[in-house]
Amino acid sequence: MHSHDPLSSILQGSASLLATTDDMHQLSKKLFMNSLNCHASKLMEKVELPPADLGPTAALTQTMALLREILSSYDSSVVPLDARRTDFTEVLSCVVDPLLQMCAMSASQLNPADMATYMVNCLYMMKTTLSLFEFTDQRLEMLSAQVDAHLDTLVNEQASFTLSHVGLAHMYSVVQQHQPREGPLSAVHGLDRNSIKTAMKHFDAFLASPDDLVLPQCKFLLSATLRDVVDKRSMDVIRQVYEQLYEAVTDSANKYEDPNDIMQRTPQQIRQLLS
Incomplete structure (x- = not known):
């Protein structure tokens, strides 16, 4: 040639x-x-x-x-x-x-x-x-864009897997859809004080050993760098979910008794633990 x-x-x-x-x-x-x-x-x-x-x-x-x-x-x-x-x-x-x-x-x-x-x-x-x-620059740019798209999927799958395992996925979904006219969140089934405290115990166990909830698929990624990317970005999603739940529980309009006892860690503390 x-x-x-x-x-x-x-x-x-x-x-x-x-x-x-x-x-x-x-x-x-x-x-x-x-x-x-x-x-x-x-x-x-x-x-x-x-x-x-x-x-x-x-x-x-x-x-x-x-x-x-x-x-x-x-x-x-x-x-x-x-x-x-x-x-x-x-x-x-x-x-x-x-x-x-x-x-x-x-x-x-x-x-x-x-x-x-x-x-x-x-x-x-x-x-x-x-x-x-x-x-090969043009081809590399195209391949990188496709990698990013599939990493987005994997990040969402990892975050969903973790949140579902600790019991926060459903709670987060309900909080997202809840309207103030429907009454306080504390009266919503599955978002009562005891349910949230139980979920927080599972979440604390995750914080103590996050590797226990790594998706098996993530371990198969050939690139250690990309494994780290998925880990960091999924932790960012989890942190954001916790922060929104924390804001909902500490909002007086939702009428949780002693909210700081329900969610004992602040979003700032979670950010440090998940960084």
Whole structure:
């Protein structure tokens, strides 16, 4: 696929040989791209199911290794800059787009947390490979946006899992929908003093050992950095939920008796504990 341009200066006096070389180059490039397109088509013919650890499939791993070899071959070539940029664009379009479709099809039957984890792992592998090469900025930006979208899902799943386990998810939902004309929150079923105190005991247990409520899927993330991102952002959501419940309980209009005994930690203390 490499350009014949460096030969031009050598073969200036041999127009027919130069033309033949040009024809050979164009033919070899066409055959190469046809081969890549064929490989990409085969990826879609038999889509693998995600493995149990929600990591990249063998097909993705093998194709990214192939792509890395192709792009690395340019390091020792003398292809002009503009031609290299054009070739990279063609190759990436031929390989990356089908890979993204393959991953999406593979993940289509998964639950939200599994799907988000699997897609993040696939996209992370693709980003890691492309980041080694020039002319990939646009693709990297697109992949990063997709990673962020799936991380949003995983953050919400992690926060929901924790809040449901400690009994705060339903309470938060009721507080969000409650209207003052409906009366004080303390009179609402499930938001009485004893119910909230029970939930706070579970919440205190979580604060003492937050790792006990980490989603199994989060542990499967290939990137330690992304695991930390999910952890921090889900903790931010949990903190915000606690803060709104705290404000509701300490609001005199909701008529909770001794509210500071019900929710004994201030939002500031929770922020420190979850940071």
